[in-house]
Amino acid sequence: MKAFDVIIIGFGKGGKTLAAEFAKRGQKVAVIERSDKMYGGTCINIGCIPTKTLVHQAKIASGMVGVTFEEKSEFYRNAIAVKDFVTGILRNKNYHNLADHPNVTVYTGMGSFLSADTVAVRTATEEIVLTSKQIIINTGAETVIPSIEGVVDNPFVYTSTSIMELTALPRHLVIVGGGYIGLEFASMYASFGSQVTVLESYPELIAREDRDIAASVKETLEKKGIVFKMNAKVQSVNHTSEKAMVAFTDSQTDEAFELEADAVLLATGRRPNTKELHLEAAGVEVDARGAIIVDEYLKTTNPRIRAVGDVKGGLQFTYISLDDYRIIREDLFGKAERKTSDRDPVSYSVFIDPPLARIGLNEEEARKQNLDIIVKKLPVMAIPRAKTLGETDGLLKAVIDKNTGKILGCMLFAPDSSEVINIVALAMKAGQDYTFLRDFIFTHPSMSEALNDLFS
Template sequence: MKTFDTIIIGFGKGGKTLAAELAARCERVAVVERSDKMYGGTCINTGCIPTKALVHRASIAALRPDTPFDEKREFYRRSIDWEQGVVEALRERNYRNLADNPAVTVFTGSGSFASADEVEVTTAEGTERLRGRRIVINTGAESVVPPIPGIADNPRVHTSASILTLGELPRRLTIVGGGYIGLEFASIYASFGSEVTVLEGSPELIPREDRDIAAEVMHVMERKGVRFHLGARVLSIKDAGDEAVVTFSDGANGRREVHADAVLLATGRRPLTEGLNLAAAGVETDERGAIRVDGHLHTTAPNIYAIGDVKGGLQFTYISLDDYRIIREELFGDGSRTTQNRGPVSYAVFIDPPLARVGLSEQEARAQGFDVRVKKIAVASIPRVRTLEQSDGVLKSVTDAQTGAILGCTFFGPEAHEVINTVSVAMKAGLKADFLRDFIFTHPSMSEAFNELFA
């Protein structure tokens, strides 16, 4: 049996960063990753990096809408090859960063708890048992595959991971699920030149957002050619040889069919705990399958932590990174950093244009009893967008009418994923709306819209 100070199951953002930190402090660390295609975690291999690489290439394709489809198909094929090259380079770099560290041992195999301080690892060479005085679970999440007849072994059905290696641009793409992941892929493939249909089971699109924002997103995407069916229940997906036939019901119109060259399942993600044998370690999960943790990320076993997507909540790589900081500060600092005092966390959806938000929506603020002041401005009114030729979208601020505190902000427009961070910093620092109202921003820029948005 090999003994380590810390065993980390999963090679994701928080886990790999913690491994490097502990190794620098002369601890012996084991990192267990079940797939050699996942060094670096979801973000690098099947999430943020490959999808945002395709967002970039799709934006180039969108500038040439009149290109014949055969040329669009070739540009897409080259884009997939380039995106996969980016992923492979980053995966190798992440692997080498840990594998070449003499204090870190990387095991490529499946990890399973034998007890609260022992992990059994099954590799291609066999099985061995590791013991660690501290264990960190960082296994991430996986795509939810709904029990729809016709999905199993259907070569035309993809998840958000498998579609990233699809070398042939589908002329017709049907996306099951209209959440944030589904919308990102809808935007990407519509820009590349596919005819995109989104089947969303809910009667509302992106219900987390205010209805005026969701309506604007839907309107902009429909103008780009994306077709939406809300309240759609998918009944079956049939492989008809040269196409897929998706049968669905949307209530008002009964059973309907849509024909596609490819189908993407974008029906959510769930914590990846299968095969971990958590019961042997005394680690409990909640009703959604996420590992239960306290504010310092301890599980129900005191020496075992859970970080990243596997513990539920916001599934972002920067949350996993902040989880690392919480553990670092508990081990080597004063332990004051917790999940409860992260402050407002912004997020972005990389559609075209991107949608980003931080803090409360108008609906949420009113539901919490705030005396709300709301301000909205059209993106088209911002001078910078005229130079970008991107005038779609809207900006919205929500402030406390009594105190001037910034409660939330939604930015649906060019560079939203960047400029939303300005609002996040202001909120974290406790700055009020008048700070952004009177701040001197460069011109022309998207940021200067805050002068008006918070007026």
């Protein structure tokens, strides 16, 4: 049995940053990662970095006019190679940032609890037992595989992870699920040159967004040639030697349909990755969704064990994992002034084309709370910078408290919205009212100056 000051299960953003923090303070750290393809975590290997690399490449592809599908396929193949190069460099850097530190030992294998302070690591060749009085769980989330006939071991069925290894551009891609992940891949593959069909089981797209924002998203994506089938209940995904056959029914009319596809992407959500941790042995409890229960300082039901990142549920973003690191750092080595309740509201972006970014309450949520509000809207076509970019689809929207002038929320479906939303977030965090952005001096022409008009 090998003793450490800290054991961290999972090499993701929160875990690796904590490992470096503990190590620089002279503590002996064990980091357990089940796959040598996941050093650095989800973001670097199968999440933000590879998808946004491909989103950028797809943006370039969308400007290719008068080319054949074969030429588009060759561009896509090269884009996958670029993605692999970028992720490979970052994975290697992340591994050596920890593995080369004298206070850190990296174990590549599956970690699971034997007791509250003991973890077994099953590597390719042996089982190693580690012990520590302080353990941090950072195992992330995994794709939910729906119970649809024919999806298991189907060579034409992919997850958001495996489809990024596909080097042949599918002529027809069917996406099961019209949530944020599904829309991001739909936009990307349509830009590369695939015909994309999205099968969404609900009658409305992205139900958590206001209907005018969702309608603008749907209309813009349809202009790219993406076909949406709402109320689509997928029955089976069978296949021949060359194609997948997707059978679905309209849940409103019971009418049956079948689609041929070169590839089928399952975009039906993600869930916390806890099934092989044997949490019961450590006294760590999960909620009804399978997420590890934590308090405001990220302590689990066993206070010596903490959980960071996607495994604890909630918003699944790299920057949340990084803030989890800050909370633990300040709790252990600072004044314990940071906690999970301090960071709301948090902005997010969906990297469709153009991106959809949001922070705080939307109009529907504010009205459900019976708040007295002012709603501001601005079409993207009214923004000078959008005209210079030749990208005039989209809508900007803000929700303001009528009595205080405080910004309650903002939704930006526009070019560069993933950057501009951070300006709104700063204003909200600083406690400024809407006039701060209304009267702020922005550069011209820029997308950020649209905030002057949105909040006017």
